Amino acid sequence: MLLLIFFVGKERYGIDSRKVVEVVPVVNCKPVPHAPSHVAGLLSYRGDIVPVVDLSALIGGAPARHLLSTRVILVKYVGADANEHILGLLAERVTETLKCREEDFKSPGFVASAGRYLGDLYIDGEGMIQRIVVEAVLPEELRRSLFAEAEKVADALSAS
Protein backbone atom coordinates (compact mmCIF):
# COMPACT_ATOMS: atom_id res chain seq x y z
CA MET A 1 0.00 0.00 0.00
CA LEU A 2 0.99 3.61 -0.42
CA LEU A 3 1.15 5.88 2.58
CA LEU A 4 0.89 9.64 2.14
CA ILE A 5 3.27 11.20 4.64
CA PHE A 6 2.83 14.49 6.45
CA PHE A 7 4.59 16.15 9.34
CA VAL A 8 3.45 17.57 12.61
CA GLY A 9 6.52 19.33 13.96
CA LYS A 10 9.30 16.82 13.43
CA GLU A 11 7.05 13.77 13.69
CA ARG A 12 5.84 11.87 10.68
CA TYR A 13 2.33 10.60 10.22
CA GLY A 14 0.72 8.80 7.34
CA ILE A 15 -2.62 8.42 5.62
CA ASP A 16 -3.56 5.37 3.60
CA SER A 17 -3.61 6.63 0.02
CA ARG A 18 -6.64 4.44 -0.76
CA LYS A 19 -8.69 6.87 1.30
CA VAL A 20 -7.33 9.93 -0.48
CA VAL A 21 -9.46 11.53 -3.15
CA GLU A 22 -7.28 14.50 -4.00
CA VAL A 23 -4.46 16.55 -2.55
CA VAL A 24 -4.69 20.30 -3.14
CA PRO A 25 -2.59 23.26 -1.99
CA VAL A 26 -3.58 25.19 1.09
CA VAL A 27 -6.74 27.20 0.35
CA ASN A 28 -8.96 29.74 2.07
CA CYS A 29 -11.55 28.16 4.34
CA LYS A 30 -14.66 29.76 5.72
CA PRO A 31 -14.25 29.75 9.49
CA VAL A 32 -16.85 27.93 11.57
CA PRO A 33 -17.63 30.06 14.64
CA HIS A 34 -17.75 28.21 17.98
CA ALA A 35 -16.12 25.12 16.48
CA PRO A 36 -13.07 23.60 18.19
CA SER A 37 -9.78 25.21 17.21
CA HIS A 38 -8.70 22.23 15.12
CA VAL A 39 -11.59 22.72 12.71
CA ALA A 40 -9.97 24.93 10.10
CA GLY A 41 -13.30 25.75 8.49
CA LEU A 42 -15.50 24.86 5.57
CA LEU A 43 -14.28 24.48 2.06
CA SER A 44 -16.18 24.72 -1.18
CA TYR A 45 -14.97 21.62 -2.94
CA ARG A 46 -16.25 20.93 -6.44
CA GLY A 47 -19.80 21.81 -5.58
CA ASP A 48 -19.79 20.27 -2.10
CA ILE A 49 -19.24 21.77 1.32
CA VAL A 50 -16.35 19.98 2.96
CA PRO A 51 -15.28 20.45 6.58
CA VAL A 52 -11.53 20.80 7.01
CA VAL A 53 -9.71 19.56 10.09
CA ASP A 54 -6.31 21.02 10.84
CA LEU A 55 -4.19 17.99 11.74
CA SER A 56 -1.34 20.20 12.96
CA ALA A 57 -3.72 21.80 15.44
CA LEU A 58 -5.33 18.51 16.34
CA ILE A 59 -2.12 16.56 16.92
CA GLY A 60 0.45 19.23 17.66
CA GLY A 61 -1.66 21.98 19.17
CA ALA A 62 -0.49 24.71 16.79
CA PRO A 63 -2.35 25.53 13.56
CA ALA A 64 -0.66 24.60 10.28
CA ARG A 65 1.56 27.30 8.82
CA HIS A 66 0.57 28.38 5.34
CA LEU A 67 3.50 27.20 3.22
CA LEU A 68 3.76 25.74 -0.24
CA SER A 69 4.21 22.31 1.32
CA THR A 70 1.06 22.65 3.42
CA ARG A 71 -1.81 20.97 1.68
CA VAL A 72 -5.37 19.89 2.11
CA ILE A 73 -5.74 16.14 1.80
CA LEU A 74 -9.29 15.30 0.75
CA VAL A 75 -10.25 11.89 2.08
CA LYS A 76 -13.24 9.61 1.81
CA TYR A 77 -15.02 9.58 5.10
CA VAL A 78 -17.95 7.48 6.24
CA GLY A 79 -19.99 9.73 8.47
CA ALA A 80 -22.30 8.82 11.38
CA ASP A 81 -25.16 8.72 8.85
CA ALA A 82 -23.35 5.80 7.12
CA ASN A 83 -23.02 7.85 3.93
CA GLU A 84 -19.70 8.55 2.32
CA HIS A 85 -18.58 12.14 2.64
CA ILE A 86 -15.43 13.98 1.84
CA LEU A 87 -13.37 15.41 4.63
CA GLY A 88 -10.47 17.82 4.26
CA LEU A 89 -7.36 17.31 6.35
CA LEU A 90 -4.98 20.26 6.52
CA ALA A 91 -1.43 19.09 7.09
CA GLU A 92 2.11 20.39 6.83
CA ARG A 93 4.88 19.06 4.60
CA VAL A 94 2.78 16.79 2.45
CA THR A 95 5.61 16.09 0.03
CA GLU A 96 6.29 12.40 0.28
CA THR A 97 4.69 9.04 -0.14
CA LEU A 98 5.98 5.72 1.10
CA LYS A 99 5.35 2.24 -0.23
CA CYS A 100 4.88 -0.19 2.62
CA ARG A 101 3.30 -3.51 3.44
CA GLU A 102 0.16 -3.76 5.50
CA GLU A 103 1.61 -6.55 7.67
CA ASP A 104 4.59 -4.41 8.72
CA PHE A 105 2.42 -2.07 10.76
CA LYS A 106 2.71 -2.58 14.49
CA SER A 107 0.25 -1.69 17.18
CA PRO A 108 1.39 1.21 19.37
CA GLY A 109 0.24 -0.73 22.44
CA PHE A 110 -1.00 2.41 24.06
CA VAL A 111 -3.77 4.74 23.00
CA ALA A 112 -4.80 7.87 24.85
CA SER A 113 -8.57 8.18 24.88
CA ALA A 114 -8.45 11.54 23.09
CA GLY A 115 -6.03 10.18 20.50
CA ARG A 116 -8.04 7.30 19.10
CA TYR A 117 -7.43 8.57 15.58
CA LEU A 118 -3.75 7.66 15.98
CA GLY A 119 -3.41 4.19 14.54
CA ASP A 120 -0.64 1.64 14.20
CA LEU A 121 3.01 2.37 13.51
CA TYR A 122 5.37 1.70 10.67
CA ILE A 123 9.12 1.70 11.24
CA ASP A 124 11.56 2.66 8.52
CA GLY A 125 15.19 3.74 8.50
CA GLU A 126 14.35 7.22 9.71
CA GLY A 127 12.05 6.33 12.58
CA MET A 128 8.38 5.72 13.11
CA ILE A 129 5.39 6.79 11.10
CA GLN A 130 1.99 6.69 12.73
CA ARG A 131 -1.02 5.99 10.60
CA ILE A 132 -4.06 8.19 10.99
CA VAL A 133 -7.42 6.47 11.36
CA VAL A 134 -9.43 8.80 9.18
CA GLU A 135 -12.79 7.65 10.59
CA ALA A 136 -11.79 8.68 14.10
CA VAL A 137 -10.34 12.09 13.31
CA LEU A 138 -13.55 13.86 14.22
CA PRO A 139 -14.88 13.38 17.73
CA GLU A 140 -18.29 11.68 17.67
CA GLU A 141 -20.20 14.81 18.64
CA LEU A 142 -18.45 16.97 16.08
CA ARG A 143 -18.86 14.35 13.40
CA ARG A 144 -22.61 14.32 13.84
CA SER A 145 -22.92 18.07 13.96
CA LEU A 146 -20.58 18.72 11.01
CA PHE A 147 -22.19 16.35 8.61
CA ALA A 148 -25.65 17.14 9.91
CA GLU A 149 -24.87 20.68 8.85
CA ALA A 150 -23.76 19.52 5.43
CA GLU A 151 -26.93 17.41 5.11
CA LYS A 152 -29.16 20.33 5.97
CA VAL A 153 -27.48 22.51 3.40
CA ALA A 154 -27.94 19.83 0.79
CA ASP A 155 -31.57 19.31 1.74
CA ALA A 156 -32.30 23.02 1.64
CA LEU A 157 -30.70 23.28 -1.77
CA SER A 158 -32.57 20.32 -3.23
CA ALA A 159 -35.88 21.59 -1.80
CA SER A 160 -35.56 25.00 -3.42
Add this chain to the structure above:
Amino acid sequence: MQKEEADKVVGCWKITGTEGDGSCPKLAARGHCRNCSEYVLAGRSLFDRPVPAGYQQQWTEIIAREKKAETAELISVIVFRVTHEWLALKTRYFQEITSERVVHSVPHRTNDVFRGLVNIGGELLFCVSAAAVLGVANEAADPTAQQKLRRMAVVKKEGRRFAFEVDEVLGVYRVAPGLMHKVPATLSKSTIVLTRGIFTLEDKKIGFLDEDAFLNCLSFDF
Protein backbone atom coordinates in the same frame (compact mmCIF):
# COMPACT_ATOMS: atom_id res chain seq x y z
CA MET B 1 16.39 34.05 -6.66
CA GLN B 2 15.78 30.39 -6.00
CA LYS B 3 19.35 29.70 -6.90
CA GLU B 4 20.50 32.18 -4.28
CA GLU B 5 18.30 30.56 -1.69
CA ALA B 6 19.69 27.17 -2.58
CA ASP B 7 23.22 28.51 -2.27
CA LYS B 8 22.53 29.71 1.23
CA VAL B 9 21.70 26.20 2.38
CA VAL B 10 24.73 24.73 4.04
CA GLY B 11 23.99 21.04 3.91
CA CYS B 12 26.18 18.20 5.07
CA TRP B 13 26.77 17.32 1.42
CA LYS B 14 28.78 20.51 1.05
CA ILE B 15 30.91 19.74 4.11
CA THR B 16 31.41 16.00 4.38
CA GLY B 17 29.60 14.82 1.28
CA THR B 18 30.29 14.68 -2.44
CA GLU B 19 30.60 18.46 -2.70
CA GLY B 20 32.79 18.58 0.41
CA ASP B 21 35.68 16.42 1.53
CA GLY B 22 33.77 13.14 1.12
CA SER B 23 34.41 12.04 4.69
CA CYS B 24 30.79 11.15 5.48
CA PRO B 25 30.62 7.54 6.72
CA LYS B 26 27.34 6.96 4.86
CA LEU B 27 28.91 7.92 1.55
CA ALA B 28 30.52 4.52 0.97
CA ALA B 29 27.18 2.73 1.10
CA ARG B 30 25.18 5.33 -0.82
CA GLY B 31 27.69 6.29 -3.48
CA HIS B 32 26.45 9.83 -3.88
CA CYS B 33 24.71 12.33 -1.63
CA ARG B 34 21.70 12.32 -3.90
CA ASN B 35 20.93 8.80 -2.69
CA CYS B 36 20.86 9.93 0.93
CA SER B 37 17.70 10.84 2.81
CA GLU B 38 19.37 13.97 4.24
CA TYR B 39 19.72 15.33 0.75
CA VAL B 40 16.15 14.41 -0.18
CA LEU B 41 14.78 16.08 2.95
CA ALA B 42 16.77 19.24 2.26
CA GLY B 43 15.38 19.30 -1.25
CA ARG B 44 11.83 18.84 -0.01
CA SER B 45 12.35 21.69 2.46
CA LEU B 46 12.45 24.06 -0.51
CA PHE B 47 8.68 23.61 -0.53
CA ASP B 48 8.53 25.02 2.99
CA ARG B 49 8.28 28.54 1.65
CA PRO B 50 5.50 31.03 2.16
CA VAL B 51 2.65 30.80 -0.29
CA PRO B 52 3.00 33.46 -3.02
CA ALA B 53 0.39 36.22 -3.08
CA GLY B 54 -2.79 35.24 -4.86
CA TYR B 55 -1.87 31.56 -4.98
CA GLN B 56 -4.16 30.57 -2.16
CA GLN B 57 -7.11 32.49 -3.60
CA GLN B 58 -6.46 31.02 -7.02
CA TRP B 59 -6.56 27.48 -5.69
CA THR B 60 -9.63 28.21 -3.61
CA GLU B 61 -11.38 29.09 -6.84
CA ILE B 62 -9.99 26.13 -8.74
CA ILE B 63 -11.20 23.52 -6.29
CA ALA B 64 -14.58 25.21 -5.86
CA ARG B 65 -15.28 24.56 -9.52
CA GLU B 66 -16.61 21.30 -10.79
CA LYS B 67 -13.76 19.19 -12.01
CA LYS B 68 -13.79 18.91 -15.75
CA ALA B 69 -14.25 15.25 -16.41
CA GLU B 70 -11.14 14.14 -18.17
CA THR B 71 -12.32 12.06 -21.02
CA ALA B 72 -11.06 8.54 -20.72
CA GLU B 73 -10.38 8.75 -24.41
CA LEU B 74 -7.19 10.78 -24.06
CA ILE B 75 -4.40 9.43 -26.18
CA SER B 76 -0.91 9.37 -24.73
CA VAL B 77 1.66 10.40 -27.30
CA ILE B 78 5.35 11.21 -27.42
CA VAL B 79 6.01 14.37 -29.36
CA PHE B 80 9.27 14.60 -31.29
CA ARG B 81 10.83 16.56 -34.08
CA VAL B 82 12.28 15.26 -37.32
CA THR B 83 14.09 18.08 -39.10
CA HIS B 84 11.53 20.92 -38.97
CA GLU B 85 8.47 18.70 -38.61
CA TRP B 86 6.86 18.09 -35.19
CA LEU B 87 5.29 14.66 -34.96
CA ALA B 88 3.58 12.49 -32.40
CA LEU B 89 3.32 8.74 -32.04
CA LYS B 90 1.39 6.78 -29.42
CA THR B 91 3.51 6.31 -26.33
CA ARG B 92 2.92 2.59 -26.08
CA TYR B 93 4.90 1.88 -29.23
CA PHE B 94 8.01 3.44 -27.72
CA GLN B 95 10.40 1.13 -25.96
CA GLU B 96 13.02 3.67 -25.04
CA ILE B 97 14.45 7.00 -26.01
CA THR B 98 18.15 7.13 -25.58
CA SER B 99 21.12 9.27 -26.46
CA GLU B 100 22.34 9.63 -29.99
CA ARG B 101 24.26 6.56 -31.17
CA VAL B 102 26.72 5.75 -33.89
CA VAL B 103 24.93 4.11 -36.77
CA HIS B 104 27.00 1.41 -38.43
CA SER B 105 26.28 1.29 -42.09
CA VAL B 106 25.82 -2.08 -43.77
CA PRO B 107 27.60 -2.30 -47.12
CA HIS B 108 25.26 -2.69 -50.10
CA ARG B 109 22.26 -2.38 -47.82
CA THR B 110 22.41 1.13 -46.46
CA ASN B 111 20.25 3.56 -48.36
CA ASP B 112 18.17 6.65 -47.72
CA VAL B 113 15.66 4.86 -45.56
CA PHE B 114 17.71 2.09 -44.00
CA ARG B 115 20.58 3.81 -42.22
CA GLY B 116 22.31 0.77 -40.76
CA LEU B 117 22.66 -1.02 -37.47
CA VAL B 118 22.75 0.56 -34.08
CA ASN B 119 23.72 -0.88 -30.71
CA ILE B 120 20.98 -0.41 -28.14
CA GLY B 121 21.79 -2.04 -24.83
CA GLY B 122 23.87 -4.71 -26.52
CA GLU B 123 21.26 -5.54 -29.11
CA LEU B 124 21.75 -4.64 -32.74
CA LEU B 125 18.70 -2.97 -34.17
CA PHE B 126 17.85 -1.66 -37.58
CA CYS B 127 18.07 2.07 -37.69
CA VAL B 128 15.81 3.81 -40.15
CA SER B 129 15.60 7.40 -41.20
CA ALA B 130 12.25 8.85 -40.20
CA ALA B 131 12.99 11.89 -42.35
CA ALA B 132 13.27 9.74 -45.46
CA VAL B 133 10.17 7.69 -44.64
CA LEU B 134 8.13 10.81 -44.02
CA GLY B 135 9.58 12.59 -46.98
CA VAL B 136 10.45 15.65 -44.95
CA ALA B 137 13.41 17.50 -46.33
CA ASN B 138 16.55 16.46 -44.54
CA GLU B 139 17.97 19.95 -44.37
CA ALA B 140 21.55 18.69 -44.35
CA ALA B 141 21.38 19.04 -40.58
CA ASP B 142 23.49 22.09 -39.91
CA PRO B 143 26.00 21.07 -37.25
CA THR B 144 25.25 24.05 -35.02
CA ALA B 145 21.59 23.04 -34.73
CA GLN B 146 21.45 21.80 -31.17
CA GLN B 147 23.15 18.47 -31.54
CA LYS B 148 22.53 17.94 -27.85
CA LEU B 149 18.82 17.49 -28.39
CA ARG B 150 19.17 14.59 -30.83
CA ARG B 151 17.91 11.25 -29.58
CA MET B 152 17.57 7.68 -30.72
CA ALA B 153 14.05 6.35 -30.34
CA VAL B 154 13.36 2.64 -30.13
CA VAL B 155 9.92 1.47 -31.13
CA LYS B 156 8.32 -1.95 -31.11
CA LYS B 157 5.36 -3.24 -32.95
CA GLU B 158 4.24 -6.83 -33.25
CA GLY B 159 7.46 -8.15 -31.78
CA ARG B 160 9.76 -6.17 -34.06
CA ARG B 161 12.03 -3.57 -32.62
CA PHE B 162 13.81 -0.88 -34.56
CA ALA B 163 15.36 2.48 -33.96
CA PHE B 164 15.09 5.83 -35.63
CA GLU B 165 16.77 9.13 -35.03
CA VAL B 166 14.85 12.19 -33.93
CA ASP B 167 16.18 15.72 -33.67
CA GLU B 168 14.41 16.58 -30.46
CA VAL B 169 11.93 15.03 -28.05
CA LEU B 170 9.37 17.33 -26.48
CA GLY B 171 7.92 14.80 -24.05
CA VAL B 172 4.86 12.74 -23.29
CA TYR B 173 1.50 14.44 -23.75
CA ARG B 174 -2.09 13.38 -23.48
CA VAL B 175 -4.22 14.57 -26.31
CA ALA B 176 -7.99 14.51 -26.65
CA PRO B 177 -8.97 13.04 -30.01
CA GLY B 178 -11.55 15.84 -30.33
CA LEU B 179 -8.73 18.34 -30.69
CA MET B 180 -7.31 16.59 -33.71
CA HIS B 181 -7.89 18.23 -37.03
CA LYS B 182 -7.93 16.56 -40.37
CA VAL B 183 -4.83 16.92 -42.46
CA PRO B 184 -5.39 19.49 -45.21
CA ALA B 185 -5.70 17.78 -48.55
CA THR B 186 -3.21 20.21 -50.01
CA LEU B 187 -0.35 18.59 -48.14
CA SER B 188 2.00 16.27 -49.93
CA LYS B 189 0.68 12.77 -50.40
CA SER B 190 3.20 10.85 -48.35
CA THR B 191 2.51 12.92 -45.27
CA ILE B 192 -1.24 12.47 -45.60
CA VAL B 193 -0.93 8.73 -45.70
CA LEU B 194 1.21 8.59 -42.58
CA THR B 195 -0.51 11.31 -40.55
CA ARG B 196 -3.89 10.76 -39.00
CA GLY B 197 -4.46 14.26 -37.77
CA ILE B 198 -2.93 17.50 -36.64
CA PHE B 199 -3.14 19.05 -33.21
CA THR B 200 -1.71 22.16 -31.66
CA LEU B 201 0.61 22.09 -28.68
CA GLU B 202 2.40 25.15 -27.33
CA ASP B 203 1.89 26.97 -30.64
CA LYS B 204 3.33 24.06 -32.56
CA LYS B 205 1.41 22.17 -35.16
CA ILE B 206 1.99 18.52 -34.50
CA GLY B 207 1.30 15.73 -36.90
CA PHE B 208 -0.20 12.66 -35.24
CA LEU B 209 1.27 9.67 -36.99
CA ASP B 210 -0.82 6.69 -37.96
CA GLU B 211 1.08 3.99 -36.15
CA ASP B 212 0.21 1.21 -38.59
CA ALA B 213 1.22 3.13 -41.66
CA PHE B 214 4.29 4.73 -40.12
CA LEU B 215 5.69 1.66 -38.41
CA ASN B 216 5.03 -0.52 -41.41
CA CYS B 217 7.03 1.91 -43.49
CA LEU B 218 9.87 1.56 -41.02
CA SER B 219 9.98 -2.23 -40.95
CA PHE B 220 12.17 -4.13 -43.33
CA ASP B 221 12.46 -7.60 -44.60
CA PHE B 222 15.87 -8.89 -45.40
